[in-house]
Amino acid sequence: VADTIIFTPENRLAKILLNVDAPMAHQLIQQADVRVAQLADVIREHVVNKLKKVLDLAGATEADLLAECKAIGANATEIAEVAGAAGLETIGEIARGVAAMVENQVKRGLWHGEALRLHINTLSLVSEGASENPAADAKLADELRVLRKAIGVIE
Amino acid sequence: MLAPNTRINLRRAKILVVEDNPLALKLLTEALNGLRVKSVQPCTSAAEAREILPGEPFDLIIIDAEMPEENGIDLVRHIRGAPTYPNFTTAVLLVSANTPMDMVTQARDAGANMVVKKPLVPGVLLPRIEWLARQNRQFVSTDTYCGPDRRFKSGPPPPGVAERRADALALTSDTTRALSQDDINSLFD
Numbered sequence: 001v002a003d004t005i006i007f008t009p010e011n012r013l014a015k016i017l018l019n020v021d022a023p024m025a026h027q028l029i030q031q032a033d034v035r036v037a038q039l040a041d042v043i044r045e046h047v048v049n050k051l052k053k054v055l056d057l058a059g060a061t062e063a064d065l066l067a068e069c070k071a072i073g074a075n076a077t078e079i080a081e082v083a084g085a086a087g088l089e090t091i092g093e094i095a096r097g098v099a100a101m102v103e104n105q106v107k108r109g110l111w112h113g114e115a116l117r118l119h120i121n122t123l124s125l126v127s128e129g130a131s132e133n134p135a136a137d138a139k140l141a142d143e144l145r146v147l148r149k150a151i152g153v154i155e
Numbered sequence: 156m157l158a159p160n161t162r163i164n165l166r167r168a169k170i171l172v173v174e175d176n177p178l179a180l181k182l183l184t185e186a187l188n189g190l191r192v193k194s195v196q197p198c199t200s201a202a203e204a205r206e207i208l209p210g211e212p213f214d215l216i217i218i219d220a221e222m223p224e225e226n227g228i229d230l231v232r233h234i235r236g237a238p239t240y241p242n243f244t245t246a247v248l249l250v251s252a253n254t255p256m257d258m259v260t261q262a263r264d265a266g267a268n269m270v271v272k273k274p275l276v277p278g279v280l281l282p283r284i285e286w287l288a289r290q291n292r293q294f295v296s297t298d299t300y301c302g303p304d305r306r307f308k309s310g311p312p313p314p315g316v317a318e319r320r321a322d323a324l325a326l327t328s329d330t331t332r333a334l335s336q337d338d339i340n341s342l343f344d
Binding site for chain 1 (some may be wrong): 157158159160162163164165167168176178180181182184185186187188189190191192212213214215223244245246252254256257273274276277278280281282284285287288289290291292293294295296297304320343
């Protein structure tokens with residue numbers, strides 16, 4: 001095809017591999033993990049604030065839930081983007097599921113209000129540490145993932 | 156997979172980060188600084204990135220897929236649609252909390268080198284950067300696609316499909332035959 005151009009560009013990132021006296025990967029990750037860990041309190045506070053906005057709608061009517069779903073999705077996305085970096089993986093995963101449900105509503109018109117409410121209530125339980133068992137919380141997140149798949153949520 | 160004892164020097168790497176969530180931006184910046192990247196250029200919107208991109212070459216561009224005004228996939232298309240800009244072929248890593256198949260496909264077809272799920276912690280980020288650094292992928296520019304070669308597998312064509320240059324290959328395999336100029340030209344099409 002005359003309009004097709006194929007070439008091999010310079011990979012400018014390749015220079016990071018050229019230094020034999022550079023630090024090793026595990027050292028770099030360790031140092032970076034320390035810096036990320038210093039943000040943990042800020043992340044947890046942020047997650048609590050965003051969670052409050054989502055949980056405030058747990059008792060909302062179906063119509064209100066639908067009307068507010070974009071805001072719910074935005075807050076859930078903000079939680080999912082950072083929660084795992086502060087050890088809140090399960091909250092991040094459930095929030096990601098909420099964001100996926102909202103995205104499916106917005107893009108495909110797929111609406112399951114009760115399933116969304118169940119996600120929100122589960123977020124409340126997990127964030128309050130009701131189970132006191134991280135494995136049980138993770139199991140809840142898994143079950144919600146199965147539920148989303150069953151009702152046709154694409155994620 | 157990145158071996159723990161692989162030596163990597165990110166000090167001289169210049170990385171552009173486009174992320175609308177301030178805390179996610181802070182998290183990513185801290186992770187990169189912790190990996191000893193000295194030059195991290197933060198942007199909080201695609202519009203801000205569009206102003207910077209024409210004037211400064213970066214070694215890596217990390218873009219949030221989900222931004223409220225212009226999303227990350229559109230920004231990737233903008234980068235790959237500007238052949239005279241210094242970042243036309245720069246490696247682009249698209250990041251997103253939610254990574255459904257259609258989004259990943261769109262990102263790939265927009266010209267992104269890789270899609271990574273958030274949150275981007277150092278143990279996730281560094282192996283991806285190292286993988287991109289080792290890549291020597293060809294770059295393809297057509298009317299409908301511009302970006303790194305999307306074909307990773309190197310194998311024979313599917314059953315019933317002829318090799319794309321079967322005629323040329325047959326021609327060159329005949330060592331007794333002198334090539335005409337047209338034959339030669341066809342090998343460079």
